[in-house]
Amino acid sequence: MKLVNKYIDRDGKGRVKIICEEAEDMWQAYNLIAVGDQIHASTIRKVNQESATGSSNSMRVRTSLTLAVENVEFDTQAGMLRIKGRNMEENDYVKLGAYHTIDLELTRPFTIHKDLWDSVALDRLIFATDVTKHADLAAVVMQEGLANICLITPSMTIVRAKIDITVPRKRKGIVQQHEKGLHKFFDAIIQGILRHIDFSVVKCVILASPGFVKDQLHEYMLQWASKMDERKITDNKSKFVLSHCSSGFKHSVKELLADPNLATRLSETKAAGEVKALDAFYQMMHTDPTRAYYGINHVEKANNSQALELLLVSDELFRSSNVNLRKRYVKLVESAKENGCEVKIFSSMHVSGESLSQLSGIAAVLRFPMPEIEDEEEELNGHPED
């Protein structure tokens, strides 16, 4: 993401002009733009014109509009961001207050105006515009009969293809069917890899599975590629890395991210850090449950005692359309930082972020045990945090 210019007052009001260069940036923009902000961007509007004689014709006009954002939608597969809102500046084609929906486009600048740029938004802006933090990798997690081809970007894990083929199991005397089925399955995976993985962007492709499926696939794929003279694969042979995971389901990706053998390849990926942080939380829950809490009420209480050591927050919470709620989370994060707590903002598009979102979206590891928080839980039973 490129930052074109930035005017932010001392009180936090201001505007930022940015250019999104890839789908990943769209995700960052999605997290920046909140309901109530104003967006100024170039867009295409269908305009109906009526001439003096009464004949009407409609045409598509490219125009720049400023919208008061009412709704933001993100399509993960296409990497598209749609913003719906009312027009704030009248021009020749669009009346004031008319509704319009902008599809934000890559490589075209747009301006975000916020009444308050809080620390979370500013941090994200800094993170998103930092060019060094880029590492794209692909992972194929599989088990016999099931494979998920995922793209892992710094802040997203996107399943590009799910391959589900029933492979006949070995039966006495007829092993050929099993092997034939397996080859069919491998063919489907290879097609998926060729179609969905852009080798010019992706630094490495992790093939992971329990057992020997990964080795079988790797061998089969290289053989197939040299036979078919598929340059895409033969030229990028060195990009394929084999690793172990426990199943072919998407959530096994977190095992890959935590794999020490892959650490050097993954070191720049934000996701790996998230997995580690969440694991630390689970571990603490295991060893000392009075030092690990989740849910906004519990964590806030712990923060009031300046007990937070590690705070995990899902970015989903900051996308909340409820301004007060968002303010509450921002306040918590800011005060935790002041107290020297390490704050990790999880991307809800990663596997670990998904887990955290299910776990109320906020969790913390404490510096010292606070059993009194748990006792208060009984009173809170009536209001489970969602």
Next chain:
Amino acid sequence: MARHRNIRNQNYDDYDEVDEYGKSYDDTDTFGVSPSTAAQFMYRRDDSSKSLNRFPSLPEGDGPAEEEADEGGHQSYLRRGASHLGSEQVDEGKLQSCIDYIENCTGDVFTRMQLREAVLAANYNAELALRFLLNDESTDKPAMTRSKPPVHQLSKNLENLTVSHDNTGKAFPRIESTPNLKVFDISTTPIPTSPKSNRKNSSTPNSGDHRAQTSTPSNGSPKSHRKNAKGLPRVESQTELPPMSTKTSEMPHRSAAKTTVLYEQRQSSSKPLLNLIVIGHVDAGKSTLIGHLLFLLGKVDAKQMQKFEHEAKKMGKSSFMYAWVLDETGEERSRGVTIDIAQTSFETANRCVNLMDAPGHRDFIPNMITGTATSDVALLVVDATRGEFETGFQSGGQTREHTLLARSLGVTQIVVVVNKMDTVDWSEERYSSIVSTLSPFLKATGYKDGDVSFVPCSGFSGDNLVARPQTEAASWWKGPTLLERIDNFRPPTRQIDKPFRQVISDVFKSVSGGFAVAGKIEAGHVEVGDKVLLMPSATTGTVKSITLDAESHNICFAGDNAILGLTGIDQTDVHIGDIICDPNSPVAVTTRLRGRIALFTPKVPLLAGQECVFHNQSFTESCVVKKLLTQINRNTGEVQKHNPRVLVKNSSGEIELLLQRPVCAELYSASKELGKFLLRDSGTTIAAGVITEIFG
């Protein structure tokens, strides 16, 4: 140019007319089908969804409601059947009069549907149908509990009928008709669809016996029938009635009694079936042990064995020669590791054993689970070699995990095979130390003392598999051989009388063309020609063939590991873990369920939001723990805490799960086999659980 202009000036109305023609063709397409034909092919949404919804909401899943669901099925079936048969109004009339007649006798004991079914089955012979119904009543337990009070009244009504109930398992008792009563002439009623009765009919006229009247082919109405009977002299009709069921496809609902009879018939003709799984740590020698056992039992001929030996030697793995009997894929042979379950069968003196060889490697536990879920008893193979036993038994070793899994998957009896005794010179001391280490563990896992036994042997040398060990060092062993131990397993009881359920564990192209599914029948039975329903895709098909142990059969029962050839279902619709069931009582399908779980010792505690893999029989799918509902005291079952923050290791609780893909599920209270599940993550088993609630 001129020509072009010509086209422009053409009368476009012509085209419009053509369009209209097109439309009218379309219309004939839609309306050319008669409503009744259309109805036949139309999926009645409300009908089936009703029965679908009703089934899971049952607290116990048995009794009346199940019957109600059945009735729904009957109704549609009979409606079809009736419209098919009753195209001639005569039949419809006959049916009505028969039903009236039976209702006079019995009152409201039977539902209209039962009556119709019985009458149709008895080919409009009212008496026959009545007797069938009554007899059915006496044997059919669930039906009996439902209509208990009226039965007394009914028997009063009919006390002048001397119906001698034969409880030895024959569905149709001998009936003695007394002269002061309406006499039924059973043998004269043709039941053309049943082959047995055909034989009987043909023989009756030939015998030229004392009967004054020959058979009247369609004496459907009871009146005429009685007239016939009156004309008769005293007849003692000591006929054994032919089985009620006509061809299966026409009568999907056989009485439970008949099923039991058929089942007992088979039981008496063959040895009791036992599904046995061989489990244990990787490289404990499971495959070699079984391979050698099969060789000794003559299941593998010497020539083939020689071939294996030769090939194994060539690969430099001569010690794997016996394992190759079961490890057939190239991958398994070259790596020397069993990857997937291998199935085979053999017979002992008193048991027919269906044996499965599970992989020991921890990566293949999902395969092991699918195998164990279908078995009744287990052989736990441990390596007696010093150090090897210990690695298998320590935390993280498969001896431990497999045993736990087998127990939570319903295996109750286990034989511990202390293998590779030759590597420790048949040391008795070593054997007893292993026994004393394992016994308390097995007890803690939940195996009863009487259900656990030990046997030392050597899979590679073959000592104490079939015959006593020859070596001098092993002379201390006075106990039975492995084969005798297997023979001593008690066969479990099967759910024969429940609706049909088969869990698919494999889909493949069958030799005879089309495709086949393999899996264990968990409940009920199925016959060739039966209509079956595939869930969760809800498509119906017909059973074309049944193969048990490479032999073709006409019927198979709960407990069998059967291969069914299916027609009417697309192979791509079938997934491993799907369930084939009785269309009249389909299995529930859901993505959200509630379960009571017992945690093992996972590395991290269980929190909401955790993603894990859900295993139910051969079904595997990723799921999310949506909510932790309660924490339960493991021993007392008391609720300790509502909405707990976390469930730590070795605790129990109730949780709610959300699955990525619909699963066929049944409550644990309704089906012990289908109501169980396991949760796994990152290669370790987190918890075992039972389904307590299914959300529609």
